[in-house]
Structures are given as structure tokens and as C-alpha cells.
Amino acid sequence: MDLVFASVLRRQITNAFSGTEGFANLSAQTLPFALSVVLFLALLSIGSVLGYLWIALGYLVFLYLLKTDQLEIVTHREPVDELVSADH
Numbered sequence: 001m002d003l004v005f006a007s008v009l010r011r012q013i014t015n016a017f018s019g020t021e022g023f024a025n026l027s028a029q030t031l032p033f034a035l036s037v038v039l040f041l042a043l044l045s046i047g048s049v050l051g052y053l054w055i056a057l058g059y060l061v062f063l064y065l066l067k068t069d070q071l072e073i074v075t076h077r078e079p080v081d082e083l084v085s086a087d088h
Contacts, residue, residue: 009034009037012030012031012034013031013034
């Protein structure tokens with residue numbers, strides 16, 4: 001089914017971009033649908049790459065702030081009172 005859909009879509013897009021006679025065979029909804037699928041797939045792959053870039057940029061900013069002493073990681077320990085039951 002996927003192969004049939006892909007071949008029909010490829011044929012419709014080829015007909016649409018081949019000339020004026022290709023537009024006569026095209027239904028009114030095929031070209032916007034095909035272009036929206038192509039745009040979605042392009043944005044999906046761009047978004048996944050940009051996600052990795054944002055993570056890397058955030059990590060580099062974090063390391064920069066640590067190296068310039070604008071950010072500090074500290075541990076704070078306070079004495080803890082132990083609760084002892086009357087049985088012990």
C-alpha cells in the first residue's frame with residue numbers, strides 16, 4: 001500500500017511540475033497535500049537536528065559559566081538529628 005501511495009504521489013508531483021498539461025490531470029487537493037507532506041518531512045528533520053544543536057549549545061554555555069566562575073556547584077551538609085525510639 002505504501003508503494004502504491006508513493007508512486008501515485010510521485011506521478012502527481014511529476015505531472016504538476018512538468019508543464020501546464022500536468023496541472024489538468026491534477027485534482028485540486030493533490031498538490032497542496034503533497035507540498036504539505038514534503039514541508040512536514042523537511043521541518044521534522046530540521047527540527048531533530050536543531051534539537052541536538054540546542055542541547056550542545058546549552059551544554060557549552062553551562063561549561064563556560066562553570067569555567068568563568070559565574071556558576072558554582074556546591075554541596076551543603078547540615079547535621080541531622082536522629083530520632084531514637086523509646087524501645088532502643
